[in-house]
Amino acid sequence: MQYYAVFAKYNLVLFNFDFMLKEERKQFILNEVRIHSRVLLTDLASLLKVSVDTVRRDIKELDKENKLKKVHGGAVSLGFDYYHIPSHQVYSIEKKAAIAEKAIHLLKDGQVILLSGGTTNLELAKRLPHKLHLTCFTPSLSIAIQLLSKKNVEVIFIGGRVSKDSQITVGGSAINMLSEIKVDLCFLGTNSIHPRDGLTEFDWEIVQLKKAMIHSSKKIISPSISEKLGSLQRYKICGPEEIDILITELEPWDSKLEPFKNLNIQLL
Amino acid sequence: MQYYAVFAKYNLVLFNFDFMLKEERKQFILNEVRIHSRVLLTDLASLLKVSVDTVRRDIKELDKENKLKKVHGGAVSLGFDYYHIPSHQVYSIEKKAAIAEKAIHLLKDGQVILLSGGTTNLELAKRLPHKLHLTCFTPSLSIAIQLLSKKNVEVIFIGGRVSKDSQITVGGSAINMLSEIKVDLCFLGTNSIHPRDGLTEFDWEIVQLKKAMIHSSKKIISPSISEKLGSLQRYKICGPEEIDILITELEPWDSKLEPFKNLNIQLL
DNA sequence: GCAAAAACAGCATAATACTGCACTTTTCAG
DNA sequence: CTGAAAAGTGCAGTATTATGCTGTTTTTGC
Incomplete structure (x- = not known):
């Protein structure tokens, strides 16, 4: 989780919301993907305080919308180095x-x-x-x-x-x-x-x-x-x-x- | 209790009127969306003292007018597709x-x-x-x-x-x-x-x-x-x-x- | 191949959305 | 001013969506 340490201050603020709309969650995920190029489902789930399944569903949709690429265990940004590389490299x-x-x-x-x-x-x-x-x-x-x-x-x-x-x-x-x-x-x-x-x-x-x-x-x-x-x-x-x-x-x-x-x- | 919580979160200016016209309501909703980038139907309903259905109808119209984007549970601003950088520390x-x-x-x-x-x-x-x-x-x-x-x-x-x-x-x-x-x-x-x-x-x-x-x-x-x-x-x-x-x-x-x-x- | 992790499918529940309808208020022609 | 049409609002019942959980299947790294 050191991975997120630098952006911890951002995440903190994010959680001032009691509820997060699905749309907001998806936006947050995209944000993480853009910044880090890769994200893990489990990290996102604990950051967003929702179940892994929910994150998985969100990512599935984002993938379908061509906003990121879903891979086993997480997601990677489109077009980055990973694009055409086997997913296990994530x-x-x-x-x-x-x-x-x-x-x-x-x-x-x-x-x-x-x-x-x-x-x-x-x-x-x-x-x-x-x-x-x-x-x-x-x-x-x-x-x-x-x-x-x-x-x-x-x-x-x-x-x-x-x-x-x-x-x-x-x-x-x-x-x-x-x-x-x-x-x-x-x-x-x-x-x-x-x-x-x-x-x-x-x-x-x-x-x-x-x-x-x-x-x-x-x-x-x-x-x-x-x-x-x-x-x-x-x-x-x-x-x-x-x-x-x-x-x-x-x-x-x-x-x-x-x-x-x-x-x-x-x-x- | 809840009322005050909500009150603190949104800045309400238009409560001099007992009663708000539909257009005023819509204007108010747009303003909230503009400021917060997202709103919840339930919050708006209690702020405006109308039923959730009414707010929903308003938002439906605003969506049709392309003034905001309606999502499940609320609405988000059109330019919502951005990185969530903390607003509270700014x-x-x-x-x-x-x-x-x-x-x-x-x-x-x-x-x-x-x-x-x-x-x-x-x-x-x-x-x-x-x-x-x-x-x-x-x-x-x-x-x-x-x-x-x-x-x-x-x-x-x-x-x-x-x-x-x-x-x-x-x-x-x-x-x-x-x-x-x-x-x-x-x-x-x-x-x-x-x-x-x-x-x-x-x-x-x-x-x-x-x-x-x-x-x-x-x-x-x-x-x-x-x-x-x-x-x-x-x-x-x-x-x-x-x-x-x-x-x-x-x-x-x-x-x-x-x-x-x-x-x-x-x-x- | 094996064990662990992840994905998936299906289900239950709660929240939200929609529909039709009754009731109220506004508008406006006569 | 009046009454009828139109618009606005809330409510109840139903449909849809979102989410977490369980158990099963697939993938992965060794």
Whole structure:
């Protein structure tokens, strides 16, 4: 439930209502989905103080209205990274948390970093130690908001047109801004990583943005849950040689990582 | 007991009449919906001292007139599809809601507008009708997120360093981006407005940003609750002559607005 | 495969919505 | 001013919806 801690103040107010209309509940659910990209039925039920069945019915309707995608155990936002990924990945929170913890060890006081969108990076943003001094560039609204609560992190938002699907800025203006910076590290969340073809994406605009991010960074770190290893999408972001560090939830010697050895990529 | 609870929750102004005409009732209902975004049939019935059936019929008509949306158990405002950000912790939420409603009437399809931060503008963002086609520039994270739920609104975020206090971007990069645009309208939320000294702020960086916003817009609209009228802060943003329209929750002929007449400012 | 979690189906209950009708008030032509 | 038509309101009975609960089936992770 730490998950909701940041927004606890909002939820509190919400419950000043004695009754909540169904419509309000649905709106609240959509809100949660938009902010967190994923929600669990059980969390929603306890937040809204209704039974899981009711939440399930609400989500079923919202799904039918094409406002979100219902998955086993919860719901995910439309068009986000999850869109075309098997639903079991919704449960990968623990894996992502493990990745985030490893990633934190790469950070040092005073560094300037770049965080792409995606839930793994969101997890990283949440878990940044409060005492760490950083300057973070990001094109993701949810990550920016998350980072605002870190006292010693300077947040610089990459402006431009905001894509409704992915909730990150895309387009020329963002790429332009990226062209003016050179950061120490870039945590490049990705949909697919392949030992031969490197990073790939299905959204053309996001590909352009990520390419620009790569050019703006001295070092590229790819946090990726093991399910994504070896998968491929339509458009190429960069070859495997561009990636400096690959972080998964696995141990570095795990056999699933075999294809990524001897590629001059550091495995964590 | 219950009566007083309800009384406290809604602000009832029209009880001078023993007896209310249907039109007055409908007007009252609309007002409640406008302020609270949602109402319950049962609450309205006890407030208006009529049967639930009557309220139901009223709401049915209002729904048919497209003034609100009827839902099981009550009604919600048409622009209800927004993130539920706490209304109680926001100061003077009802006045700000009234201002936002007036502001919406200034908007036309196809316009390009600039929204500064602040809760009044957040309220405006929430209440934008879904069918309105707009391009919105904003340096505020919460407003950007709010706007993402509006299907026909293109959101362009003004990037740069994000101020932790105000949760908006400030600094050179933001000002730079502003220098490249010229929008139709700018809704410039403000801390203080004075008939002689115009708009003032206490935060130097925000002053710089707002100055840039003024230069980037053909028309400046200042939404301001009446408490702020006549107040002053340390730094000046602009003189009163720069303001085109002043929107308050008051009627335009209210005596509190007297000092702002004859300044070539349109009062709404 | 197994155990746990989640989804589903069906049922019971309470709240809300609708319908028709009787009664009151308003409107308005003559 | 008057009376009839029209509009407005409340009520009772019925229909529909919303919700939680129980027991069963399916999915999931190991």
